[in-house]
Amino acid sequence: MTDYTAGRETRVMTEDDHAAHLDLVLTAFLSTDHGEELRGSMDIQLADGRRLGEFIDGRLVGSACATVRELTVPDAVGVQALAVSWVAVAPDQRRRGVLSGLMRRQLNDAHEDGGPAIAALWASEAAIYQRFGYGCATTKVDYRVSAKAAFRPEIDLGDDRVREVAPEEAVAIARPLYDAYAAQRTGCWRRTDRDWRYRAYDPAGLRAGRTAQRWAVHPDGFASFRAKHNWTERGPDYTISVNELIATTPAAHAALLRYLLDMDLSGWLTVSGATDDPMPVLLHNSRAAIGTPTDALYIRVIDLDRALAQRRYHAPVDVVIEVADALCPWNEGRWRLSADEKGGAVVSRTNDPADLATRGTELGAAYLGGTRLTTLADAGLVTEHTPGAVAALSAALLSQRAPRTLDVF
Numbered sequence: 001m002t003d004y005t006a007g008r009e010t011r012v013m014t015e016d017d018h019a020a021h022l023d024l025v026l027t028a029f030l031s032t033d034h035g036e037e038l039r040g041s042m043d044i045q046l047a048d049g050r051r052l053g054e055f056i057d058g059r060l061v062g063s064a065c066a067t068v069r070e071l072t073v074p075d076a077v078g079v080q081a082l083a084v085s086w087v088a089v090a091p092d093q094r095r096r097g098v099l100s101g102l103m104r105r106q107l108n109d110a111h112e113d114g115g116p117a118i119a120a121l122w123a124s125e126a127a128i129y130q131r132f133g134y135g136c137a138t139t140k141v142d143y144r145v146s147a148k149a150a151f152r153p154e155i156d157l158g159d160d161r162v163r164e165v166a167p168e169e170a171v172a173i174a175r176p177l178y179d180a181y182a183a184q185r186t187g188c189w190r191r192t193d194r195d196w197r198y199r200a201y202d203p204a205g206l207r208a209g210r211t212a213q214r215w216a217v218h219p220d221g222f223a224s225f226r227a228k229h230n231w232t233e234r235g236p237d238y239t240i241s242v243n244e245l246i247a248t249t250p251a252a253h254a255a256l257l258r259y260l261l262d263m264d265l266s267g268w269l270t271v272s273g274a275t276d277d278p279m280p281v282l283l284h285n286s287r288a289a290i291g292t293p294t295d296a297l298y299i300r301v302i303d304l305d306r307a308l309a310q311r312r313y314h315a316p317v318d319v320v321i322e323v324a325d326a327l328c329p330w331n332e333g334r335w336r337l338s339a340d341e342k343g344g345a346v347v348s349r350t351n352d353p354a355d356l357a358t359r360g361t362e363l364g365a366a367y368l369g370g371t372r373l374t375t376l377a378d379a380g381l382v383t384e385h386t387p388g389a390v391a392a393l394s395a396a397l398l399s400q401r402a403p404r405t406l407d408v409f
C-alpha cells in the first residue's frame with residue numbers, strides 16, 4: 001500500500017515560499033495565463049494572512065490560507081472570523097488527503113490559539129467542504145433581468161440623480177455607505193483599507209471579456225458594474241453585470257437599479273441579492289427577472305460554546321443539543337443553549353438528556369440565521385428527541401433579515 005505520509009511536512013509558509021505558492025495556485029486553479037494578476041490578488045488579500053503549506057520532499061503541494069476579519073452575525077453583531085482562502089492542491093497530488101490534512105491542522109491551530117470562534121469560506125465547488133464541518137450559511141440569488149424592465153408604478157425613485165465617478169474617486173464615496181449598510185446587515189464583512197484596495201483591483205486579465213469596472217453613485221448608495229459586449233442580427237445585446245449594489249434607502253436602491261437597467265445598448269442586467277432581495281416586488285412583470293439561488297458563504301463552528309454565545313437570538317429558547325463533530329472533537333457532546341428575551345445566550349456543557357441531535361456542519365449552516373434548522377431536519381440532518389425542540393431552536397437562530405455576503409475571497 002502507498003504510504004502517503006512519507007516525506008510530508010505541514011508548516012506556515014515564509015516569503016521564500018511565495019513564488020512556489022503562486023505556481024501552485026496557478027496550476028490548481030487552471031489559471032496559468034494570469035500569473036501577474038493573481039499575484040496581485042494574493043498580495044493584497046494575504047498581506048496579513050497566514051499561508052499554511054503542505055510539503056512533500058520539500059515541494060509545496062498544498063495550501064490553505066486564512067486572514068482574521070470581522071463578520072456580522074445575528075443580529076448585525078460584529079465578531080472575528082477566520083476568512084479561509086486560496087485552498088489549492090497540486091493536480092498530480094490530488095485525492096491523497098492533502099486538503100484533509102490542511103483543514104485538520106488549520107482548525108486545530110485556530111482552536112489552540114483561542115482566536116476566532118468561527119471560520120468562513122467561499123467554496124469553488126459545493127461538494128468539497130461539508131465533510132470538514134462547513135455548512136452553507138448564506139445563499140445568494142443571481143438575477144438575470146431583461147434590460148429596461150419597468151418597475152411597478154408606485155416605486156419611488158426619489159429626486160437624487162445617479163452619477164458616475166472615476167474609480168479613483170469611488171472608494172472614498174462608497175466606503176461610508178458600505179459601513180452604514182454593513183452595520184445593520186448580517187453576513188457582511190467589515191472592510192479595511194486592504195479590502196477596499198482589493199475591491200478596486202481591476203487588472204484587464206481578470207475581467208473575463210468584460211469592460212473595466214465602473215462606479216455609479218447616489219447620496220445613499222453606490223453600484224460597481226461592468227459591461228459585456230454582444231452584437232446580434234437584431235443589434236446590440238450587451239449584458240451589464242453588477243459587481244455590487246449597496247443602498248441605505250429604498251429610493252437609492254430603486255434609483256441605482258433603474259440607472260443600470262436603462263443603460264443604452266444593453267439587453268440584460270445581472271445582479272445578485274440576498275434571498276429576501278426586493279427584486280421580484282419592484283418589477284411590474286416579476287418574471288422579467290429570473291433568480292437562481294446559489295450557495296455563498298460557508299461557516300464552520302470552530303469553538304461551539306464561544307460561537308453560539310457571541311451571536312444574538314431571535315426568540316427565547318432553552319434546549320440541550322447533542323453534537324457530533326469528529327474533526328473538532330472538543331465540540332462533541334451535549335450542550336445547553338439558553339437564550340433570553342433580550343437575545344443574549346449562555347452555552348454550557350451538560351449531562352441532561354438531549355432535546356435534539358445534529359452535527360457541527362448543520363450548526364455552521366444555521367449560524368447566520370439564513371438556513372433554517374427545520375429545513376436541515378426535513379433532510380434528516382437534525383434529529384428531534386423532544387417534540388417542538390427543532391422548531392423552537394430554528395426560530396431562535398433566525399436572523400431578522402436574510403444574511404447577505406458580498407465579499408468573495
Ligand SMILES: CC(=O)SCCNC(=O)CCNC(=O)[C@H](O)C(C)(C)COP(=O)(O)OP(=O)(O)OC[C@H]1O[C@@H](n2cnc3c(N)ncnc32)[C@H](O)[C@@H]1OP(=O)(O)O
Nearest residue numbers: 028085086087088089094095096097098099100121124127
Ligand atoms: C476556500 C477556497 O479556496 S475554495 C478553492 C478550492 N480549490 C480549488 O477548487 C482548486 C482545484 N482543486 C484542488 O486544488 C483540490 O482538488 C482540492 C483542494 C479541492 C481537494 O484537494 P485534495 O487534496 O484532493 O482533497 P483530499 O484528498 O483531502 O480529499 C478529501 C475528500 O474530499 C473529496 N473531494 C476533494 N475535492 C473534491 C471535489 N472537488 N469534489 C468532490 N469531492 C472532493 C475527496 O474525494 C475525499 O473524499 P473521501 O474522504 O471520501 O475519500
